[in-house]
Amino acid sequence: MQIKYKNKKIKNMNTQELKEKLDALYETFSMEHEGKSKAAHGRARKALGEIKKLVTEYRKASVAEDKK
Numbered sequence: 244m245q246i247k248y249k250n251k252k253i254k255n256m257n258t259q260e261l262k263e264k265l266d267a268l269y270e271t272f273s274m275e276h277e278g279k280s281k282a283a284h285g286r287a288r289k290a291l292g293e294i295k296k297l298v299t300e301y302r303k304a305s306v307a308e309d310k311k
């Protein structure tokens with residue numbers, strides 16, 4: 244299951260939406276990590292890069308929600 248988030252803005256999402264996207268990306272990473280080809284490993288690295296971006300946004304959203 245490949246998931247693309249480049250067209251979706253992640254700035255205005257709440258923590259639950261971000262968590263769901265993180266879970267889906269981790270699943271993608273896990274599946275691609277098991278692959279034997281260079282392409283599969285590249286897709287795994289790409290998923291990790293997207294996870295890194297979402298973690299930063301999750302942290303910001305979590306702090307903002309706690310302030311409310």
